[in-house]
Amino acid sequence: MAVSSTQVSVHVKINGQEITKECEVRTLLAYFLREQLGLTGVHVGCDTTSCGACTVLLDGKTAIKSCTVFAPQVDGHELLTVEGLGEADHLHPIQQAFWDCHALQCGYCTPGMELAVLALLQRNPNPTDEEIRFGLSGNLCRCTGYKNIVKAVHQAAEIMNHPSTSQSVTL
Amino acid sequence: MFPAPFEYVSAHSLDEALEVLESRAGEAKVLAGGQSLIPMMRFRLAQPQVLVDINPIKLLEDLHEQDDALHIGALARHATLEFSPLIQQRYPLIADVSRVVADPTVRNLGTLVGSLCHADPAGDFGSAALAAGAEVIITSSRQHRSLPVDAFFLDTFSTALEEDEIVTEVRWPKPKPRSAGAYLKIERKVGDFAIVGTAVQMALDEGGRIAEAGIGLCAVGPISLRAKQAERLLVGQSPSAELFQEVARQAARESDPTSDTRGSKEYKQDMVRVLTLRALQRAYQRIQAA
Ligand SMILES: Cc1cc2nc3c(=O)[nH]c(=O)nc-3n(C[C@H](O)[C@H](O)[C@H](O)COP(=O)(O)OP(=O)(O)OC[C@H]3O[C@@H](n4cnc5c(N)ncnc54)[C@H](O)[C@@H]3O)c2cc1C
Ligand code: FES
Ligand code: FES
Numbered sequence: 001m002a003v004s005s006t007q008v009s010v011h012v013k014i015n016g017q018e019i020t021k022e023c024e025v026r027t028l029l030a031y032f033l034r035e036q037l038g039l040t041g042v043h044v045g046c047d048t049t050s051c052g053a054c055t056v057l058l059d060g061k062t063a064i065k066s067c068t069v070f071a072p073q074v075d076g077h078e079l080l081t082v083e084g085l086g087e088a089d090h091l092h093p094i095q096q097a098f099w100d101c102h103a104l105q106c107g108y109c110t111p112g113m114e115l116a117v118l119a120l121l122q123r124n125p126n127p128t129d130e131e132i133r134f135g136l137s138g139n140l141c142r143c144t145g146y147k148n149i150v151k152a153v154h155q156a157a158e159i160m161n162h163p164s165t166s167q168s169v170t171l
Numbered sequence: 172m173f174p175a176p177f178e179y180v181s182a183h184s185l186d187e188a189l190e191v192l193e194s195r196a197g198e199a200k201v202l203a204g205g206q207s208l209i210p211m212m213r214f215r216l217a218q219p220q221v222l223v224d225i226n227p228i229k230l231l232e233d234l235h236e237q238d239d240a241l242h243i244g245a246l247a248r249h250a251t252l253e254f255s256p257l258i259q260q261r262y263p264l265i266a267d268v269s270r271v272v273a274d275p276t277v278r279n280l281g282t283l284v285g286s287l288c289h290a291d292p293a294g295d296f297g298s299a300a301l302a303a304g305a306e307v308i309i310t311s312s313r314q315h316r317s318l319p320v321d322a323f324f325l326d327t328f329s330t331a332l333e334e335d336e337i338v339t340e341v342r343w344p345k346p347k348p349r350s351a352g353a354y355l356k357i358e359r360k361v362g363d364f365a366i367v368g369t370a371v372q373m374a375l376d377e378g379g380r381i382a383e384a385g386i387g388l389c390a391v392g393p394i395s396l397r398a399k400q401a402e403r404l405l406v407g408q409s410p411s412a413e414l415f416q417e418v419a420r421q422a423a424r425e426s427d428p429t430s431d432t433r434g435s436k437e438y439k440q441d442m443v444r445v446l447t448l449r450a451l452q453r454a455y456q457r458i459q460a461a
Contacts (some may be wrong), residue, residue: 004180026173028213049209052276055276
């Protein structure tokens with residue numbers, strides 16, 4: 001018979017690092033990541049599955065809203081958060097494109113948005129404006145009006161498709 | 172907003188899941204995509220004592236055609252349907268719904284079966300499953316059974332499922348010759364539940380008359396509704412603009428919406444007419460184009 005419990009040990013590979021941590025089973029993944037692992041790049045915007053600020057990447061390809069998944073559900077899986085996307089002195093092409101294109105203002109939506117962009121570009125390396133807007137419709141931004149985000153996705157796609165030829169401008 | 176404490180079981184086989192549901196009947200709930208259940212638990216509208224996570228049961232991710240049906244496993248995600256070439260080519264009704272249910276990120280986890288089990292009258296797949304004549308496959312340690320989706324929906328958030336039962340799959344009839352479907356939805360903003368949604372499935376006979384018709388209505392009653400009389404008006408007739416208009420007016424009469432923040436009763440009824448007309452036209456165009 002399957003074992004049930006209220007307290008579990010969660011083993012998960014986050015940003016390339018294996019981690020094992022005890023938590024209450026009702027711990028929501030966003031809080032597990034923020035409060036127990038200090039990954040505060042995972043933002044909680046609405047806390048009701050609507051805004052996408054808490055988006056992380058599951059098993060390298062699936063964007064999920066971490067406020068609506070229990071931590072024990074990711075046991076044995078891999079996660080990517082914005083902390084694992086790039087580094088301050090070596091930004092991921094998506095982060096660089098967001099910088100170059102002014103695709104953020106307050107930055108609250110940005111971590112979730114960038115991970116959703118990564119999932120989108122993995123599925124569709126050359127999206128049209130419409131496909132970008134449709135593909136990112138689970139992520140809300142209150143500041144930018146989305147125009148520059150769409151621009152940034154095109155730039156990121158360009159760089160990711162031709163990594164050697166395109167050089168982005170670093171300010 | 173954390174849910175009330177509960178016990179968590181990660182089920183690695185169907186037998187394991189059924190065992191827990193049997194021994195803890197009334198206390199346990201199945202966790203599929205969690206995109207309805209977890210929000211409900213966070214608002215404490217649902218407080219199961221045991222959560223049976225079926226996600227590790229890979230068998231339930233099944234999506235394939237066999238005999239006379241498309242088998243949609245309990246873990247077939249909305250996004251899997253949305254991006255499936257088989258669905259895009261052969262099941263336009265499912266393809267339409269899978270692009271407008273919730274938002275792309277919610278669709279990565281949410282499932283069609285979970286949608287039907289949740290039995291929200293505003294769930295898009297409920298009306299589509301009615302229009303298509305889908306069948307729900309149910310199992311428990313005691314018995315296996317199946318129900319037409321009409322008999323599965325009992326009331327708002329309420330189905331014919333017993334406390335120890337799991338839905339393993341939904342069987343969606345394979346497309347007949349000269350058939351197609353369409354789903355149309357109006358929503359206030361992307362990712363929102365429908366103000367009104369209408370699903371149509373239609374098959375023509377060799378002479379071009381309508382042999383079979385299904386019309387399902389979303390968010391305009393206490394449960395997903397079948398517009399029975401409107402369907403009857405279609406069968407045996409030749410498609411025409413006048414016929415479709417008459418059927419759309421009848422579907423509006425059969426809807427039973429309430430006024431709320433999404434719109435007045437009158438507005439919603441009129442939108443049932445508009446969407447039914449357009450869904451009929453679209454389904455018919457698709458048959459002609461094939
Ligand atoms: C922001 C947001 C917007 C949404 N918008 C829409 C929308 O526009 N249209 C729409 O239709 N839906 C919408 N949804 C709901 C979404 O489609 C859900 O994914 C779906 O309704 C439930 O599927 P699930 O797999 O997530 O089920 P879960 O949340 O896991 O389960 C839902 C219920 O069904 C039961 N259940 C699930 N699977 C089984 C099974 N195999 N056997 C027995 N019982 C089972 C559970 O116990 C629970 O009671 C939205 C959700 C969110 C968060
Ligand atoms: S915080 Fe998770 S969707 Fe808004
Ligand atoms: S940059 Fe402020 S919400 Fe998007």
